[in-house]
Amino acid sequence: GNSVTQMEGPVTLSEEAFLTINCTYTATGYPSLFWYVQYPGEGLQLLLKATKADDKGSNKGFEATYRKETTSFHLEKGSVQVSDSAVYFCALKGGATNKLIFGTGTLLAVQP
Amino acid sequence: NAGVTQTPKFQVLKTGQSMTLQCAQDMNHNSMYWYRQDPGMGLRLIYYSASEGTTDKGEVPNGYNVSRLNKREFSLRLESAAPSQTSVYFCAGSLSSGTSGQQFFGPGTRLTVL
Numbered sequence: 001g002n003s004v005t006q007m008e009g010p011v012t013l014s015e016e017a018f019l020t021i022n023c024t025y026t027a028t029g030y031p032s033l034f035w036y037v038q039y040p041g042e043g044l045q046l047l048l049k050a051t052k053a054d055d056k057g058s059n060k061g062f063e064a065t066y067r068k069e070t071t072s073f074h075l076e077k078g079s080v081q082v083s084d085s086a087v088y089f090c091a092l093k094g095g096a097t098n099k100l101i102f103g104t105g106t107l108l109a110v111q112p
Numbered sequence: 113n114a115g116v117t118q119t120p121k122f123q124v125l126k127t128g129q130s131m132t133l134q135c136a137q138d139m140n141h142n143s144m145y146w147y148r149q150d151p152g153m154g155l156r157l158i159y160y161s162a163s164e165g166t167t168d169k170g171e172v173p174n175g176y177n178v179s180r181l182n183k184r185e186f187s188l189r190l191e192s193a194a195p196s197q198t199s200v201y202f203c204a205g206s207l208s209s210g211t212s213g214q215q216f217f218g219p220g221t222r223l224t225v226l
Binding site: 098 | 116143145152153154155156157160162170202204206207213214215216217218219220
């Protein structure tokens with residue numbers, strides 16, 4: 001079945017450091033891929049998405065490229081801020097329904 | 113627009129008690145979902161409703177029931193709460209199947225079962 005594996009946290013970085021959170025997936029066909037972010041005490045919100053191979057999703061300085069050859073969708077940001085501290089979830093949508101399969105989440109803590 | 117709203121925000125139950133978690137959306141979503149979030153487990157789908165009048169089991173449906181009351185509302189019921197149901201519950205909505213897949217989440221209900 002479909003599944004998502006993402007790197008375990010927590011990830012602790014200093015402000016302005018480079019961020020990578022790894023995500024790999026297993027799926028049949030051509031899933032859509034997503035990164036969601038959850039700020040403390042809130043629900044999840046969509047950060048970025050990519051719907052086909054080689055697409056790059058981007059938002060708020062974050063980027064992720066859909067790599068079908070390595071079944072990956074790694075999240076990157078060149079310079080993190082304290083306000084980026086949150087839990088990040090990788091997810092995929094496969095098939096005709098809009099059901100999402102989530103990874104376990106990665107906690108990012110950015111220190112000033 | 114309020115988006116996706118959930119009530120209550122917090123709840124403490126004793127083992128064996130029942131309760132209903134309420135979810136409503138004003139975003140004209142056809143599909144709605146209930147998830148639970150547990151440490152180290154990510155979000156797991158409990159039930160979903162692809163459209164008004166239909167409901168289907170997700171990954172972890174045991175111990176829960178749902179009702180899609182109308183297009184706006186999708187409730188989750190625990191008939192006899194157990195400590196294993198201590199979790200944070202999220203409701204979400206999305207447009208029809210076959211579209212982008214983006215889901216919009218409510219703020220969550222933190223449930224503790226003693």
